[in-house]
Amino acid sequence: MPKLSHRLLPILLSGSAVLSLGGCSGTGINIQAMLPSQLTTTAEVAANGNGSNHATHEYMLANGMKVIVREDHRAPVVISQIWYKVGASYEHIGITGVSHVLEHMMFKGTDKHPPGEFSRIIAENGGRENAFTGRDFTSYFQQLEASRLPIAFELEADRMRNLHLQEAEFRKERDVVIEERRLRTEDKPSALTYEKFMATAFQVNPYHNPVIGWMDDLKSLTLSDLSRWYQTWYSPNNATLVVVGDVDPEAVHSLARKYFGRIPPSTLPDQKPRTEPPQQGERRVTVLAPAEVPVLIMGYKTPVLRTVDQSWKAYALEVLANVLDGGDSARISRELVRGQAIAASAGASYDLIARHDSLLTLEGTPAQGQKIATLEKALRDQVSRLHRERISSKELARIKAQVTANKVYELDSVFYQAMQIGMLETIGLQWQEAEHYAERINAVTAEQVQQVAREFLIDDNLTVATLQPLPINGKQVKGGDHAAH
Numbered sequence: 001m002p003k004l005s006h007r008l009l010p011i012l013l014s015g016s017a018v019l020s021l022g023g024c025s026g027t028g029i030n031i032q033a034m035l036p037s038q039l040t041t042t043a044e045v046a047a048n049g050n051g052s053n054h055a056t057h058e059y060m061l062a063n064g065m066k067v068i069v070r071e072d073h074r075a076p077v078v079i080s081q082i083w084y085k086v087g088a089s090y091e092h093i094g095i096t097g098v099s100h101v102l103e104h105m106m107f108k109g110t111d112k113h114p115p116g117e118f119s120r121i122i123a124e125n126g127g128r129e130n131a132f133t134g135r136d137f138t139s140y141f142q143q144l145e146a147s148r149l150p151i152a153f154e155l156e157a158d159r160m161r162n163l164h165l166q167e168a169e170f171r172k173e174r175d176v177v178i179e180e181r182r183l184r185t186e187d188k189p190s191a192l193t194y195e196k197f198m199a200t201a202f203q204v205n206p207y208h209n210p211v212i213g214w215m216d217d218l219k220s221l222t223l224s225d226l227s228r229w230y231q232t233w234y235s236p237n238n239a240t241l242v243v244v245g246d247v248d249p250e251a252v253h254s255l256a257r258k259y260f261g262r263i264p265p266s267t268l269p270d271q272k273p274r275t276e277p278p279q280q281g282e283r284r285v286t287v288l289a290p291a292e293v294p295v296l297i298m299g300y301k302t303p304v305l306r307t308v309d310q311s312w313k314a315y316a317l318e319v320l321a322n323v324l325d326g327g328d329s330a331r332i333s334r335e336l337v338r339g340q341a342i343a344a345s346a347g348a349s350y351d352l353i354a355r356h357d358s359l360l361t362l363e364g365t366p367a368q369g370q371k372i373a374t375l376e377k378a379l380r381d382q383v384s385r386l387h388r389e390r391i392s393s394k395e396l397a398r399i400k401a402q403v404t405a406n407k408v409y410e411l412d413s414v415f416y417q418a419m420q421i422g423m424l425e426t427i428g429l430q431w432q433e434a435e436h437y438a439e440r441i442n443a444v445t446a447e448q449v450q451q452v453a454r455e456f457l458i459d460d461n462l463t464v465a466t467l468q469p470l471p472i473n474g475k476q477v478k479g480g481d482h483a484a485h
Helices: 009-013 098-105 117-124 146-161 167-186 189-201 217-218 222-234 247-260 311-325 332-339 371-389 395-410 412-427 430-441 446-456
Strands: 015-021 046-048 058-061 066-073 078-084 126-134 138-145 239-245 284-290 295-302 343-350 357-368 462-470
Touching: 015 222, 058 126, 058 247, 066 247, 066 284, 066 412, 078 146, 078 412, 098 138, 098 167, 117 126, 117 146, 138 146, 138 412, 146 239, 146 247, 146 446, 167 189, 167 217, 167 371, 189 284, 189 295, 189 462, 284 332, 295 371, 295 446, 311 332, 311 343, 311 357, 311 371, 311 430, 311 446, 332 343, 332 357, 332 371, 343 371, 357 371, 371 446, 395 412, 395 430, 395 446, 412 430
Parallel strands: 066 239, 284 462
Antiparallel strands: 015 126, 046 058, 058 066, 078 138, 078 239, 126 138, 295 357, 295 462, 343 357
């Protein structure tokens, strides 16, 4: 998988998404034998993006499928990603984890392409493919030499509605996910603490549930559950096709109509609101587990770009997170890790892009000889400082330059360009939002950073989770005291 930005990696690897590998064997595709699709008569629309060195084109197929194409002619490669508007935040208790199990099953074949053939075809054509499930989406992607894009389209269009869901394969993949959960969460104390933290922070908001699902739900999941989920959400009018690379946009549009245009749309269920009620008081949870070091996670409930009442607040929170943790020169690293040596490691993060309200989190591990209560106090002091003092113009300028530079560097990756587009579109925003990111970051003022700190970073919005290590092989861990106010 291509290298991703430090801001995107937490989304994929720390509980907000589950990455899966597809990789089986089969036979090749006869491109000449592919049947042309039935073209629809409903008008389609296209729009060109501007303000970027990479021209972006948007199309809408008659069946409701959106197609977004970005030209990047620096290398003869193409990334094709299909994004479904379904993930863990669409699930309910009883079937949590169903989106991820279905993602596994999407590699198990159709009438036209038996199990394992998808991955072998991509590999035979010199490509790479994979899939991931997140809180708000499920995505499948292929990277190929540009002329081989029709191969990816034919395969994805086939499995969009023609997937074989067989009991034996389902039971096998469900067991794989159960073992994955055991290894990634239940046997990993830091991940287990993060899961308990999210479940404590959110009571109604669907981010309460882990992407991989609760163990009891996975064990009781049935093939019927999976089939209903597939039939409900996997349709062209619930999908966005994103293509970035050395392509001609109109040719991609024509291919999309050929392979996806004949698939009929489905009736999508209405989404009822799942709004988190006001917290009204700090929450705390302690996890006791065999571990080498204690861990502290603090999270303040915050709106995101999609839910905030004024968009500048989301960008101010983004800047605030970078004030605390925007590299080695940021406050947490400079003052708590290297300066006072309170933390062995510590950081901050904020979810700008999500369907539902999320969190600004602070987390860390105390340095040797330090207590977890000392680390918590130090992080609270950093928050209090943001309440009291406006950041200097020099510090603000440095942060803006760094954040903007990171976004420019991310454009070097065609994979990241496609992922940025897909995430924005799938959560209910538009891809053009990324075009204005630097402009909106640069418009944030020191007064606005202080205002969002005072509004959102308050104890009534706070959840604190601590991992208290139990002895490993009879050896007691130091520093794992219960945090004190």
